[in-house]
Amino acid sequence: MSDLIDNISDFIGEIDGMMPKGNHTLDLANNMEYAETVHNKRGLYLFNDAKLREGVVKWLKEVIQADLPLNDRNIVLALDGVRYEYIGHLQSLTAKMRPPVKAGEGPRKTHPGGWSDVSGQLANAFQSKIDGKGSVNHEYDG
DSSP states (O other): OHHHHHHHHHHHHHHTTTSOSSOOOEEEEEOOHHHHHHHHHHOOOOOOHHHHHHHHHHHHHHHHHTTOOOOHHHHHHHHHHHHHHHHHHHHHTTOEEEOOSSTTOOOEEEOTTSOEESSSHHHHTEEEEETTBSSSOOOOOO
């Protein structure tokens, strides 16, 4: 029986650092009151859970296909890629332009459904956190 325990210890030692030690979260939000108003009044669902899930799967597959360990660091880096890609997608929803609201102002960006982000503040207010942190400077004790 002690041989079995010794072998398990060896095995655990070999895979240490190859698998995640816990769960990881990616939180995305737009805290502007205008985002909620548009969502409620126009029914425009800016956040698309299916698209976000597809991004997570794509990035994790890339980690695996690159023969990298699926450890905490690589999962966090993959989630970081997902968040930048997804926020880029959300900001791209404002790529179309509409005429200015007032004379002398420049054109404004148009969202699907015909509403506009006049100041650009909505597009720039998307925020994200991975494991409660706003940047990728995650350090995990091996």
